[in-house]
Amino acid sequence: MPRAFHHRDFSDLPALVAAKEAAGLRVSLCIPTLNEEGTIARVVSVLRDELLEKHPLLDELVVIDSGSNDRTRALAADAGAEVILASDILPFQGHRMGKGENLWKAVHHLRGDILCFVDGDIGNIHPRFVYGTVGPLIRHAEIGYVKGFYERPLLAAEGVDPRGGGRVTEILVRPLLQRFVPELAGLHQPLAGEYAARREILEAIPFPTNYGVETAHLLDVHRSHGIGAIAQTDLDERIHRNRSLAQLGRMSGEILDAFFARIPVPTVLAGERPPMISLPEYCKRFPAAAERAKKGA
Template identity: 35%
Template sequence: MNAFFLRLWRKLKHFFHIQTQIALKTVVASHSKDIKSNKSPPVFDAFVTVAIPALNEEKAIESVVQYALRDRATGEVIVIDDSSTDQTASLARRAGARVITSSMLGKGASMQDGVMAACHEYIVFLDGDLSGLQENIISDMVAPLVRDEADFVKARFGRGGGRVTELTAKPMLKVFFPELAHISQPLGGIIAVRSSLLKHLTFEPGYGVDIGLLIDAFRKGARIAEVDIGSLEHDSQSLLDLTTMANEVARVIHHHSREAGRLHVEQITEMYEAQRQAAASFDYIIHRQKNRTKVVLLDMDGTITPHRFVVELAKHTHTEDTLASLLEDPLNDAGTRSKEIASIFKYTHRKQFDKVAMSMEIRPGVINFVNQMKRDGFMVGIVSDSYFIAAEIMRKRIFADFAIAHILHFQNDICTGELKINPDFLPNGKLLEDFVCKSNVLKRFLSPKNKPSFKEVWAIGDNLNDLNMLNLADKSFVIAPKSAALQNQKHIIEIQSFVELLTVETELT
């Protein structure tokens, strides 16, 4: 199948932009000669799309766009804005880029959006926080493609690989994909690829996107090359982010190893489960506080979306009757009922959970509200009695900062039906499952142990399971309330929509 794809792709690529190849070959051939003789560069049509995924990169984005536009090979610059709360979009636009908003939070989705929006067959990806770039990197990166010497080009730059590269990516590539062990910067985000190839590659949603594209291209038979681009500077990342990156990179390499028949230890998927569970915890979230002292806690089912995730999932898995009987049972406490509901979805593939979470309706105004609150200095997160696998997807869809929910266990991407109650929902994290409550999550934010401490908490819900959380919040709102008890609380403001809440937010802040 891969051989057939490669033959077909190589035949098709000769039909793309013949004049582009001629023009770029002229540029590549004359590039060094022009520098030495100080001649003006020849006039030619540029046929490279430079795509820059960006999230809150106002410090560097303008200079990166201007740098890209100076290269003779650049035909357009697209900045894919991941719903930044700073001036990234406006500064990029002012610098001459075409700015589009990412369809979903995450670099992988942004890169894929850039491919779909590109006007040209040749695409060069740059990061939005780069500095210290030598001239003509874009022309240099596409040169092996133009000369038909490579199908996928990675940048090689002066400094050694970072900690995740040296301690995770390279050792794992050496074991599972030794053909790629020579790549200097397997996690680097500067690449040059034809659009026709990129459209057949998988874009991982998280930190694993760059290593994923490299391995996927290799597995599809693409010729991999490196181009030395000198040295460059990146913003440094926190130790916590590096830990998450290492876990995600390892997961992607393991996934491709298994798909390629190079991995035979099925238990390795437990590594991904451990990573997922860590990301669902308050301790993970608090490291992303970044000195913010205000937080908004959003319920998911009935609040962000008018529907309930487990109900929608039951429709897709034809278990509506079983679910209905559990939902109507008044004797079960929250923890017990949640575990019994989880058992309904035993043997359901992870893709079903993803599909339902991606398809659920979002109330009008939610994304605008989230973005506005982030601009006003709030952390914004989802606190849900549902499953983290769904809440995390919903978090990315609305561009929120975090999600806290319960953990469903998967083995080889198949749900085991086992549910782990998130300890953040329990009093002091203790195993007292009769007291599973969102208010315990809110108490974690109010703890004086947080540095800096949170001074203001907003909460938004729709049902009785949100009431204790709403009672503790400084400002509480309810949308489409399911119980009169929510409407009888003086301090809880009933709103009709998130569009209305934007007006209330403006008045209160």
């Protein structure tokens, strides 16, 4: 069972910032986006005001966009984020659509020792979505990867089901984990888009370029570092748009591809990006990674 925390454990932001600075850590936030004009400005402004200006827990806040055709990028920039197109990062690697592509490119672009990810469609954004996942990594050196979890209300014709969200988790991912990797079945939200990890963990694993990325992360981190490196934090409630059944079906197929590429024998899918640490350009940008690559060779 992964170790569990509550976001209140890390809500003393001055103390958390002091611990970050004492440890000599830099923290980067990535918000991956695609057509999020309805929420992105508030997501950026709330997190920037509280966690970069008032309490400097973050050292950078970057929106990495997949190619939105609405006002997402302009609104994010106006709210104070650095905004960059995923296709402009490592352009000679080509560009593939998908959330996992954004996250893979973020590992190269961001400079932090701890990389944090928050989705851009959160309707009830709060700094806890960042400090709740970053906090365990600052306070506990043995932890390398932290997932958020929360209640996810589902809006339906008959009203609001407070526990109805996370349908793919409950009907697909959790049964798979219970059968094949029971140590991970205790994760409340294995597909949560709010999580944080140490750079040296993310740079060493492949990234599916689609929605299989979060499942792949968990399986690869568990295989390489064990359950003790994984933790989860209760973030209370998350409100966001609910996806259609067609979208959930496509997501499920992508998750299955990532899952069975790793169970029982891990392989790399044709549609995955390789570990970032295998790119000479990345090792040149981060010399410490080059040393880690030599040790792992």
